[in-house]
Amino acid sequence: EKYTPCPGFVFHTCHMEDDEDDPEEHKATASLVAAGDEGLVRPKEPIWGLQSLSIVFGRGPKALDLFNDMCDQGSGGTSRARERVRGHLKTSAGQIFLRQHRTALYQLFVNGLEFRLLRWDRSGVIVSKARPYAGCLDDTKDLLHILYRYSQMTNEERGMDPTAVRLRKDSWGWARMEAVGVCMVHDVDQKPG
Numbered sequence: 001e002k003y004t005p006c007p008g009f010v011f012h013t014c015h016m017e018d019d020e021d022d023p024e025e026h027k028a029t030a031s032l033v034a035a036g037d038e039g040l041v042r043p044k045e046p047i048w049g050l051q052s053l054s055i056v057f058g059r060g061p062k063a064l065d066l067f068n069d070m071c072d073q074g075s076g077g078t079s080r081a082r083e084r085v086r087g088h089l090k091t092s093a094g095q096i097f098l099r100q101h102r103t104a105l106y107q108l109f110v111n112g113l114e115f116r117l118l119r120w121d122r123s124g125v126i127v128s129k130a131r132p133y134a135g136c137l138d139d140t141k142d143l144l145h146i147l148y149r150y151s152q153m154t155n156e157e158r159g160m161d162p163t164a165v166r167l168r169k170d171s172w173g174w175a176r177m178e179a180v181g182v183c184m185v186h187d188v189d190q191k192p193g
Contacts, residue, residue, distance in 0.1 A: 005144045006151040009053075010038045014046045029092060030055040032150075046092075049099040052158060053106050053150055054092050058085060060112020067116060067127050085111075093120045101164030106150065115143060121159075 009032040031051035033041055041047055058065070066082040066089075089109060096105055097120070107118040114130040133143040156162045167174045 005147040006032055006053075007148075008035050008151055009033060010035055010041070012041050012047060012051075014044055029057065032147075046095070048095040051096055051100075053108060054096060055108045055110065056089055056092055058109065058111035060114075065111050065114070065116075065130060068130065089118070093118075093125075097122075101161035102159050103161050104159030106159065108146075117146060119159075 011030060012033050013030045029046055031047065032053040032055070033047065033050045034052055037050045040050060066086045089107065093105055093107060096102065103121065105120040107120060109116045109118060110133075111130075113132055113134045115133050116130050117128040119126045131142055132139045134140065150158070167177065
């Protein structure tokens with residue numbers, strides 16, 4: 001706690017239930033949340049609206065690294081498992097884009113003993129080379145250096161849309177949003193059939 005690799009942020013984890021039928025399922029996620037938003041975090045919930053840096057954990061091996069085209073399929077990876085990993089990364093990014101005003105999103109994919117940094121925008125994703133983080137001190141320093149550098153970026157550099165501003169509860173915009181959200185007699189019934 002004394003030496004935080006990401007000053008100004010708190011680490012939040014969300015452990016989803018494991019699927020007993022599918023031991024390769026990748027469901028552990030985490031995120032960095034601005035320290036000022038720490039009071040809004042709910043334990044074990046994926047707080048899509050507050051995530052600054054999305055972190056997705058894989059269970060390894062390298063064969064499940066969906067970005068490794070040279071993987072040995074005989075070492076535990078299947079195209080179905082790799083597709084689920086891809087889907088999990090895309091879903092996480094999509095949920096954040098859906099709930100936040102963003103121009104881009106950084107995501108950390110930790111698969112076994114390696115990590116990759118991803119940068120999503122509305123046109124696709126850019127992926128770094130896989131880097132080890134646990135083999136030696138220098139590898140760990142690389143990951144810590146990336147986290148520290150991320151913490152030193154501006155919100156705009158982190159992908160936040162500078163033209164959007166979060167409403168405060170005491171603002172006119174919030175009051176208007178609440179008024180528009182009240183059910184009216186002539187509203188269309190949204191209940192299923």
